[in-house]
Amino acid sequence: MFMLNQTSWKQAFTAVLPLCLSYLPVGLACGMLLQKVGFTLFLTGLLSLLVFSGGAQFLIVSLLAVHASFSSIILMVFFLELRYALLGSSLSYFFKQENRGFLAIFSQSMNDENYAVNYLHFSTDVSWTHRKALMVNWLSLLAWTGSTLLGTLFGSVIAIDTELVHFALTAMFIFMFMMQLKNRLLLMIGLLSGLLAVLFVLLLKNTFGLILATVLASLIGYFVERNFTEAGKKLPAAKEEVPHE
Structure with a gap:
């Protein structure tokens, strides 16, 4: 169902490679901070796969650091991630022929960055296919998850002040606000x-x-x-x- 030939794999890999490289420093930092608030390698990997969003994961770290309730964390992440409904709707034009199973798998692995990569290619490259777009999603998801796992692994041997998470989160959301x-x-x-x-x-x-x-x-x-x-x-x-x- 999701088979790609060698040329398509190369095109998808070339498109997503800069994105994957950019995830390394951010993912390492996120993984280290997750380790400091009690996450194991398994929990970090699970969170990165299920909540593929750097902003949401930094938010989770920040809320855990101040001992926020579980319900508050869920609601805050929910409101933060509502933007994906808008991003997904703008891509829906290119996925009219796809079944719901494919759309569910694609949506679960979509985030801000791979959305931008795919939207640009769909808008400018007539040869860009849904399978290539899915590979961009999966490769970026694997790169992010691998980076956070490495960060959690290094976090057990590197001393980091958890107060840094508040500065990092504030700076990130100020940047996001200014960009919009x-x-x-x-x-x-x-x-x-x-x-x-x-x-x-x-x-x-x-x-x-x-x-x-x-x-x-x-x-x-x-x-x-x-x-x-x-x-x-x-x-x-x-x-x-x-x-x-």
Whole structure:
């Protein structure tokens, strides 16, 4: 069902190789931090295969480090990973003829980076097939899992301050936010979400406040954007362009 000839394998491997190499330092760091919060090699491998998301795994480490409840961790990861529904829908055009079994296997191994690789190739290369796309997913998944396993293995012999995870996670999400910053509404909602998160965590004395802040800020952003759309207005850009003289 998923057989590829030698040429197709080479094309898929060439497309995903830079991505696999980029996973090495991040995966090693993630694996080391997972080891510091009690993960074994088996648990690290299982988590990497089932939750193929660096952001989610760093988030899990951060929440475990502050002894968050299991339900809070599940909900936070759920909201973080909701973006994959949007990513998957943009790829659905290229998978209209595939059965649900293939779609389930492909979706389970999709993340932000291999999505970008596959979307680019589907959009620019008429010879790019679903099987090549699946190989890109699987090869990147194996590279990430192998990197986190090595990190967990090294973490048992290398001393790392677990406080570093908070800095790494904060830096990563600031970067993700800035990359998506397209208009002032996103900027305002991002700031509002941060303020609400601080307020709710202080009031509830629990990380569940982060979930409430995320949901509330998202709903506010949705209704504001819908009102702008219905009114036929354009959302102001995050940075006004200076007209050339």
